[in-house]
Amino acid sequence: MYNPAKAAHIIAYLALKHEKRAISMLKAVKLVYIADRESIRQHAYPMLDEQRASLPHGPVNSMTYDLIKGRVQDPEWSRILKEMTHAQVPVIHVQDGVTVDDLDELSDAEIEILDVISERFKHKDRWDMVAWTHNPKNVPEWRDPGPSSSKIDIEEIFKAVGYDDPSKHVDFMTERQHIDSLFKRLEMTVSG
Template sequence: MPYNPVRAAHVIAFFALREGGSINVLKAIKLVYLADRESIRLRGHPILDEPRYSLPHGPVNSVTLDHLNGAYRENQETWQSILDARAGNNVGLSDCELSEATLDSLSEREISILDEVWQRLGHMDRFELAEWTHVPENVPEWQDPNGSRRPISLERMMAAVGLDQPIERAREHNSLKNAQSLLASL
C-alpha cells in the first residue's frame, strides 16, 4: 500500500491522546518507529509503510517526520483535519472530539500494538526515548549516521526483531505492496 497520511496522523493522534492532547515531535516520531517495529515483530509487517532512517537522534519514519515538519503540501488539509500544525517542538490534536474510537483507519490489533508500546515506553520523555533507541540491545538496527542519515531496511528490522528469513519476508512484503499499489491504480 502507498503511504497513507491519515493512518500516520492517526498513529500520532493516538500517542497525543495518551499524552494529554499534545506530544513532543521527537517523542512522537520515536514512538511511531517503535510501534512499526513492534508490529513487525508480532505480525511480520509495519503499521505504516514508508522508508526509515537512522538519524543522529535515533531511528525515524521519514515520510511521517516530513509530514510533521509540514513538507507535504498536497496532504496538508487531510493531515491538519487530525493534527494541528506543528507548534515549536509539539504537535496536538486539531479536533477536540477525536478519541481512540474515532481512529478508524487503524485496526483493533494496531491500536493494541500502539497501546503496548505506550505502556512500555510512553512514560519516557523525548530525550530518554532517543537515548533508549541508541542502545544496541533495544534497537540493534539503528546505526550511528555520523551527522547524516542511513537507511534502515525492512530486512534489517525483521532480523533485529528476530524474524526468520528476513530477506525472503521483506521481498514477500514488497511484492504484496506492489500488487496492492497496482490494484489501487486500476
C-alpha cells in the same frame, strides 16, 4: 503505497493517550518507529509503507518524519493534528473534537500494538526515547550517521526483530503491498 492519513491517525492515537491530547514531536517520531518495528516483529508487516533512516537522534520513518517537520503537507494531517510549541518544545496536539472513533485507518491489531507501546513508554520524555533508541540492545539496526542520515533497510529490521530469513519476509511483504495497491486502485476505479 505510503498513507499519510494513517500516519496522522497513529500519532493522534498516541497523543490521545496523554492527558493533554498532545505529544512532543521527538517522542512521536520515536514511538511511530517503535510501533512500526513491533508490527514487523508480530505480524511480519509494518504499519506504514515507507523508507526508514538513521538520524542523529535515532531511527525515523522518513515520510512521517517529513510530515511532522512540515516538509510535506496533507489535508488529513491538518484535519487531525496541529503543531504548537510549549516551553520551546515542538508538540503535536490532536485537533479539538477529534476522538479515537475518528481514527479509522487503524486496525484492531495496530491499536493493540499502540496501546502496549504507549503504556511502556508513557513515563519517558523525548530525550529518554532518544537514549532508548540509541541503545543497540533495543534498536540494533540504528547506526550513528554523524551529522547526516543513513538508510535503514527493511531487511535489517526483520533480522533485528528475530526473523531467520529476512529476504523471504521482505519478498512476501512486497507482494502483499503490491496486492494492496491493486485493490486500492480497483476501489478508486469502482467508486470514481
